Amino acid sequence: MMDMERVNDYMARVSASEHTTFPPADGEMKVGLDLGTAYIVLVVLDGADNPVACEKQAASVLRDGVVVDYLGALQIVCELKRRLEQRLGRELERCAIAMPAGTESSARTHQYVAEGAGFEVTAVLDEPTAANAVYQIDNGVVVDIGGGTTGLAVLREGKVVRIEDEPTGGTHLTLVLAGNYHIPFAEAESIKQDYARHKEIFPVVRPVVEKMAAIVKRYVDKTETETLYxxxxxxxxxxxxxxxxxxxxxxxxxxxxxxxVTPAGIAMNC
Ligand code: ATP
Structure with missing residues (x-):
């Protein structure tokens, strides 16, 4: 069973490391690069997995987990790395990367982006395995809903035994909001990310959320797992x-x- 208090405390510190640089407990720097459909994120942890610093940028350089704009992706990763190095006063040399489930064949391109930015890639993971480095679930199902896809991983005795991924994600919620309110995508995106407006927008996006849940239901039975994480x-x-x-x-x-969660879990595996 996941210790929610531990996870909440840890994730609060990872989030805080976006604006505050925490002194590392040792000389080691573990970096996780998450190249996503909606965001590119770099998380830095120390050797004991304590959060040190984090930078992220909204980006649309991937589609369905695949890099469609290599130079755009490279430029953003270089900029995030530069910002982190400036904050830390030292060079970041190694990183781990992760793929959404089912897109492992495009791992090379992800790796080229990381290497192009000057990283040595020490580990290539699947995203649910990365998320579970934070959750530490033995048995259950991790559901990862990003910008482009709804992915799930079935865990048995701490190991991912099955992964699925389907193309419905946060971008679809934003498109529905934009259509409903007759506003541009960027405006709909900022409304969606405003916690104060979640209650108001939920009825509008509910059918898409139900579709995401239906994807999970198609693959997972309640006799198989007690909890979705x-x-x-x-x-x-x-x-x-x-x-x-x-x-x-x-x-x-x-x-x-x-x-x-996933970017931090990627860094843990560096
Ligand atoms: P994918 O995993 O599909 O490649 P990604 O890695 O970019 O995409 P994440 O970074 O996990 O995905 O999540 C990005 C999505 O989360 C975007 O659609 C964004 O709009 C949404 N999102 C971010 N913050 C909020 C918020 N406060 N409320 C609702 N949605 C949010």
Whole structure:
């Protein structure tokens, strides 16, 4: 069973490391690079996995987990790395990377982006395995909803035994909001990320959230797992866990800040 208090405390520190640089406990720097459909994130941990610093940038250089704008991706990773190195006063040499489930064949391109930015890539993971480095679940299902996809991983005795990924993510929620309010995508995106407006927008995006839950239900049976563990930026949406619990009939939990779980877990594996 995941210790929610531990995860919440840890993720709060990872989030704080976006604005505060924490002194590392030792000389080691573990870096996780998450190249996502909606965001590119770099998380830095020390050798004991304590959060040190983090930088992120919204980007649309990937589609369905695949890099479609190599130079754009490279430019952003170089800039995030430069900012972190400036904050830390030292060079970052190594990083781990991760792929969404089912896109492992494009691992090379992810690796080229990291190497192009001057990193030596020490580990290539699948995203659910990375998320579980933070959660440390033995048995259960991790559901990762990012910008482009809803992914899930079934864990048995701490190992990922099955992964699935389908193309419905946060971007689809934003498109529905933009259409409903007759506003540009960027404006809809900022409304969606405003916690104060979640209650107002939820009825509008609910059918898409139900579709995400239906994807999970298609692959996971409640006789198979007692709990769904949510992560990924889209799971910041207030109330998403209740829709999942109702639609699947499976208890659903999420940490206070599910956005940086996968990037932090990638860094842990560096
Ligand atoms: P993918 O995993 O699909 O490649 P990604 O890695 O970029 O995408 P994440 O960084 O986990 O995905 O999440 C990005 C998504 O989370 C975006 O759609 C973004 O709008 C959404 N998101 C971020 N913050 C919030 C928030 N506060 N409320 C609702 N959605 C949010």
């Amino acid at each position: 949510l992560c990924g930026g889209t799971c910041c949406l207030t109330g998403i866990e209740e829709v999942f619990a109702r639609e699947t009939g499976i208890r659903t939990v999420k940490p206070a800040d599910p956005f940086l």
